[in-house]
Amino acid sequence: MTKKVELTVEERLRALYDLQLIDSRIDEIKNLRGELPLEVRDLEDEVEGLNTRLEKLNAGIEVVDEQIKSKKNLIEESKALIKKYQEQQKNVRNNREYNSITKEIEYQELEIQLAEKHIKEFKVQIEQKKEVINGTKERLKDRQTHLKHKKSELDAIMSETEKEENALIEKAAEYRAKIDERLANAYSRIRRNVRNGLAVVAVERGAAGGSFFTIPPQVQVEIATRKKIITDEHSGRILVDPALAEEEKSKMEKLFAKLA
Structure with missing residues (x-):
């Protein structure tokens, strides 16, 4: 049996943010259908x-x-x-x-x-x-x-949209498999409990994406080091630094363009 490769914290953060971007795209497709x-x-x-x-x-x-x-x-x-x-x-x-x-x-x-x-x-x-x-x-x-x-x-x-959605669901399963079960379950739990299903957000203007609560400068520095999983104390969302978010958004946009 092949042993699962242990990801670094940064790799896990990237996989989590990628999973969030994929799930958000699936949400957009479902919202397009509406009621x-x-x-x-x-x-x-x-x-x-x-x-x-x-x-x-x-x-x-x-x-x-x-x-x-x-x-x-x-x-x-x-x-x-x-x-x-x-x-x-x-x-x-x-x-x-x-x-x-x-x-x-x-x-x-x-x-x-x-x-x-x-x-x-x-x-x-x-x-x-x-x-x-x-x-x-x-x-x-x-x-x-x-x-x-x-x-x-x-x-x-x-x-x-059906073809794109099915492809995205498969991709979501791939990215979810990269993350350890405990973290994947935490992601799902947060996603269920927060507005718009955003469990992983980037720091924007010194605050968690979509939040008005300022994140202390020292915590922002810690987030940027990508050495540990940090959550927003107000919303419970997992936080990533802006540079990582931009890199993953660019990568995912290319993937979405292929799947569309």
Whole structure:
């Protein structure tokens, strides 16, 4: 097994700053996409939800249609019974039989009335569902058009940046591998906790990049010697001297130009 080469402090600082520049470039690419990926995902979820709603509404209409058919069959059966009972009335032998058959006829007539009432109610339900379906279809069409537009935007950005981003992610892994695990973990922790994800910054005008707190002259001298890892006492960021920062920025700009 090949033993990992121990880097000097300066080499580690350069690797850290290079990693920061690469990660910042990846952040820029992600910011270029902005909220588009989330917007596309939300629109896809909404379209799926509207399609599911339409399926349920159409299934509901089918159920009500079956109920209408059932009631129409019941009406036909009742009419057939009424016709049969009316024929029987012609051959009755006494009033009791006549009255009994009359009650049966009246019952079947009530069944017909009730079934017709239910059919009217079911038809109203269908019309209401159809109104909701029409509204849902309009909403779905609008959302699908919007989704197509947003996907087109995202695809255009992705086609421009995806290759570069993947190459940068690979480079970030290479530079991260140069740093010992403890320092790499510290870098990730700082990056998560600071504004703009800047864990490693150069000293600018006597202060940490992006900070208004002055760094004591003696500490600035120590930073410039590149003999130890020094962090800003106010922000916790790792500090590098301006000369090192400029050298690494120039090197990384050339790398980014190749990857773009």
